[in-house]
Amino acid sequence: MAISQVEKQEIFNRAVKVIEKILHLDREKDFKKSTKIDGDCSFSVDLGVDSLEFMDLLAAIDREFKICMKVEKAVTKKTVNDLVAYITELIENIHD
Numbered sequence: 001m002a003i004s005q006v007e008k009q010e011i012f013n014r015a016v017k018v019i020e021k022i023l024h025l026d027r028e029k030d031f032k033k034s035t036k037i038d039g040d041c042s043f044s045v046d047l048g049v050d051s052l053e054f055m056d057l058l059a060a061i062d063r064e065f066k067i068c069m070k071v072e073k074a075v076t077k078k079t080v081n082d083l084v085a086y087i088t089e090l091i092e093n094i095h096d
Contacts, residue, residue: 002092003088003091003092008084008088011065011084011087011088011091012039012080012084014064014065015061015064015080015083015084015087016037016080018057018060018061018064019037019047019057019080020037021060022053022056022057022060023047023049023053023057025037025047037080038080039079039080039081039084040079040080040081041079041080042078042079043057043077043078043079043080043083044078054075055071058071058074058075061083061087065087065090065091067087067090067091067094068090069086069087069090073086074086
């Protein structure tokens, strides 16, 4: 079952909220290197995420979306859009 554009936007928004929470980011304050999380943000370059923080983030995403990402595939995701596409793929597979 294909996910609509509205549902994809909702997945993106929820993922960004998890990222902000795990990385202790506050949209109202200047944080790390980026002032706004967008789809093209690189976890390592723009958000300064190290490998341990990324693993924490993946665990939080799993809980938020009730999915089970394969770590070896998830760690290849370099940007927010890459991760959201993977989340969307997993959610689509659940509904098939």
